[in-house]
Amino acid sequence: MIRDAETTTRVPQNSAKSARRVAYAALAGTAMEWYDYYLFGLAAALVFNRLYFTTLDPRAASLAAFATFGVGFVARPLGAILFGSIGDRIGRRPALLLSVTLIGAATVCMGLLPDFAAIGVAAPVFLVLLRLVQGVAVGGEWSGAMTIAVEHAPADQRSKLAALVQLSSPIATLLSSGAFTLVLLLPEESFDAWGWRLPFIAALPMLIIALIMRSKIEESPEFARIAEAGTRPRVPFVALFRRAPGRLGIAILVSMLGVGGFYFMNTFLVNFGANERGIDRQIMVNAMLVAAVVQAGVTLWSGRLATRFGPGRVTLWGGLATAVVAFPVFWLVDTQHPVAAIAALSLGLSAVILAYGVAGSALAGLFPTELRYSGVSLGYNLAAVVGGFLPLAAQASLGWSSGGSWGPALLFAAFGLATALGGALAHRVLPRG
Template sequence: MDQHQDPAATAADLNYSTPEGRRGFWAATISSWLGTTMEYVDFALYGLATALVFNQVFFPEQTPLVALFVGFSTYAVGFLARPLGAIFFGRLGDKHGRKVVLVVTVALMGGATTLIGLIPGYAQIGAAAPALLVLLRLAQGFGAGAELSGSAIILTEYAPRRRRGLVASIVALGSNSGTLLASAVWLAVLQLPEEQLFSWGWRIPFVASIFIAVAALLIRRVMKETPVFRAAADEEGESPAQAKAVTPAEAEGATWWTRNKAFFVMVGLRIGENGPSYMAQGFLVGYVAQALLVDESVPTTAVLIASVLGFAVIPASGLLTDRFGRRIVYRVFCALLILIIVPAFMLLDSREPAVVIAVIVVAMCLASLGIFGAQAAYGVELFGVRNRFSKMALAKELGSIVSGGTAPAVASGLLAAVGAWWPLAVYWIVMAGIGFVTTFFAPETRGRDLTALDDATVDPALPGRSPAA
């Protein structure tokens, strides 16, 4: 397809062709990377802290397995606020632009994460300590509900059409950077004597995260609105969400399901990625350290190695979607996730450090890195410009609630109840299987016109639905 037939591609490509446009592109890219880094520093720090120290700092009266379950339950609480953040900030982003939302969300997440590092422990203030922890997790989740989707939209709407998959995958590089930074700092903190670790050492990573938030905030304040949003607003005379124009699907009398199918497709795709992702980078760390009694530095080292490899895995995944299409690459990742998990748990039972590290690294490269890189542009292209931010953000966060946010808690509960790994493998397979099946209902979106009002799942014969490039 000729790029001049694609208004969205023309807007992004023409923007990048000017010096000012290239500066805007790089400002958006760096700010999106830093913002997503901040989000995943938040969640990786919390996940690692829950697996390694929070059981003693905030839940000292519980047995190790019960404390692990309670800790990951507070981890899940943050995800309950994410749909509310997605609704609030998503609507704001569709009406008033992407930039304003991302300025607020990074400030909210950064402040909450820093304050977690300042909460007194259970020994100092009793039950108020875990209560404050839950409150700040809710604040983190409210901001994070729009951060990931907003960053993906910024990158995709700024990217030249033929490189959307690669450019959008930078949002996954941000998540990888956050996980890498969090695991590296935790690996250093774990070298402290146990008394210092549990008294003040665990606080260092949380308080230090403020520097990332400030850097992202400063860049976002000078960042310009995306070329796609500006082009759509110019065409409609106001923001797409405020325009009164009838969409092609509405004009043709499309059914409610046709007009909203993309939302449910996104939920299914998200479940297939997010559940295995949070099990790989969160629960497996606690499982290896608390249930298999392997030294804590072993799974932490594995997370660090996987995060380093992610800087190659993620862009490679984005490039594959540009070359072969979004749908087939996503389907292959889901199939691989289904195939690896039973052998993975069997190998973890060996408790051999090298084997444990290899298993976690492979699981993260597939579940937390590669498939995430493939999802970035796919999710944005699924939706029409009028409600892209609100629908995409809410779909992703609902998918997270029923998969990623609750996966460590559900897995911990299954482990405590059954005392074996096989229910965990079944749970993983079900989530990856949902993603796999969803790809057969999802359209191919590569090269789609991003200024189209309708979602990509409307009848291909309707106006506004561009074929794949």
Template sequence: MANPQPSTRQPVRAAAAAFIGTMIEWYDFYIYATAAALVFGELYFPSEDRFVSTMASFATFAVGFFARPLGGLIFGHLGDRIGRKKALMTTLMMMGVATVCVGLLPSYASVGMLAPVLLVLLRVVQGIAVGGEWGGAVLMAGEHAPEGRRTFFASFAQLGSPAGLILSLLAFRSVTSLDKADFLSWGWRLPFLVSAVLLVVGIMIRLGVNESPEFEKLKDQRRTLKLPVAEVFRSSWGLVLLCIGANTIGIAGVYFTNTFMIAYTTQYVGITRSLILDCLFAVAIIQFLVQPLAAWLAERLGGARFLKWAATAAMLSPYPMFVLVQSGKVVPMVIGIAIAVVCMASFYSVIAGFVSGVFPTRVRYSAISLSYQVCGAIAGGLTPLVGTWLAHHYVGQWWPLAVFYTCLAGVSLLCIVALDARRHEHAHDEAAAEALSVR
């Protein structure tokens, strides 16, 4: 009677651990994003031109994204070779330590060029850590899931993103009430230092989760690969490219509606920092509530069909968003940003389970990590930079930004259509081969 109990509890425990772990990782990642929009330009890249400082600050933000594919390769290899759990424990430690170190970092005024150099190095460590985190968290939840529930259980790893965003916005909202001198001197550091507490909590929770049963079965059968990444490039590079494109709006949309929107509204619309953070906090709560509902609905409609509808809606969403944001009033701004975020978050919630089902178990960690993190480097890292450039060159005009967002969603839609076609083609080929074998 003792044996069934762990197996019935582990799916829920694995989903909870994926949620808590990714929440902590994304909290760390988002507080950096918020600080990049609010303070890093002034403290670490001082310039007489605010545009130059902001672009330099967002460039360090992008560095973390460019480091993410490296993290995906390293921890994808380790996750497919020695296990998902060990890889995830390491990524959590790396992220927590790097984040606390950012909170202790002296400014440019204190140590000169050493300050931005160290900031970039710590951002690289953050990027490597989160690059290995996502794939492992999705798989630990999805591979523990009951039969037919992969999409819903994998969505708990995705739920960590809005939860981390809510925590990061709460943390920064509490310190932006300080006067500017105190905020720039020490207030902005507090959200980073709090990460030390979250790190301990995350480690304790993850220690209670067993290794993925699908990986354990693969290991018992001695079917693990020595170089899983090489096998991905050999047999699945086309699928990887499609999955990179498919993830676009789920990743880029987050940093467009959060990181870039902070800089855009404070510098071009005249909104105060506290007001836009309040709006984003309200929208983050909406996102947190929408994502599990979207995953539940996708299980009933079918993942591919749901993703096509969500991507199409995302293509249309930036136009009402910008019209309402231009009002500068709280309620219209919340409604406008929420329209875009609901479409994006619905897509983001489901894409993890959909993509993880595309690849076989023996290369799954490497393949989905590579797909997601390369997309993160391109779409996530460059989106705030492209948005800032467009806003600077088309001052007073929001339509170029809306068209840019539509193009991002369009890329995802086209790739989902192609992946769905490939999946049906593969299923047809398997059925034909089975029919021939029967004959």
């Protein structure tokens, strides 16, 4: 058995002002990292299928691009083990500096990578390798930022500050979608030749800024306490499976919708609207921009709800809401009306974010300090192995649903119900508030 993580260690908490400063620094670095990661999702839907898988028919090329997108998720558990070990053995801070460097470098290299017409089959091979590096880095990024923010926070502010860090997702969506909106204004030939590369190369100055901000984050007081006491596990992920397998399972369920549902919306649904229903791709990208603004508001609201009702219960509500809106989201896109498409992305993403906004505080609360980085990392990223392939599964479902939207809608609803179950289980074991 394992005690509630909130009461496993008794350490002096930072002031609310200091904790907020740490949360903002974690937010800034994570926003940059998600920007890099989300760019790949947009490019998979709009670019890679045409420029890196040119020998395939359009639907097969989309499948190949989404498969490459999903490869990054397979690498994330490896990153979770690597960075979880660094974070629980050496410290949260060095793990965060390393993860942001890796993903920034990989993203810039993607922007410089020649396409299939230039170097042939080597192009998709190198694209997959760079995506693997991204996946390893992200395997330790979000969990580290969330862990250090929660561990600096006063107990009654943890859900709110964890939700604040979650604003990195809509900020990154706005930046990545906004960048693609601008380059899509170029003539199609210019966009295909060099325009799409600019958002990727822009990751370089963002990486420098993120490293400067990350270097100013202090180590968490809770980690300093266990380091001084000598209670750090020798092999954190082994200790995790031995001491808290049940909580790890709950963490996976809690995370499934946030990981899979988000990429389902901003990758598959964008592609579905543009390529399957003939909606202008610029409209679909603009719809993501609108949805990101809505997402920011829902994220902060979810943190307030979690402070009052508990993150487990809010996760349950988000999962159920997703199951309810799954089919209406696709009915709206099926109309092929621009306003309906914008409403569809905002509606679907709002339901997903109700659960995702509190995922950080829910996962951090499941594990004790000495296993927290590894527990949050593995729970979140094992869910990503399944969730990352949701866009691919949804694309494949169009085959057995004869192009009908009910196939992907059914998959979307199933993910919502899985996370609803995780929220119900988490509510039983998490401390309240």
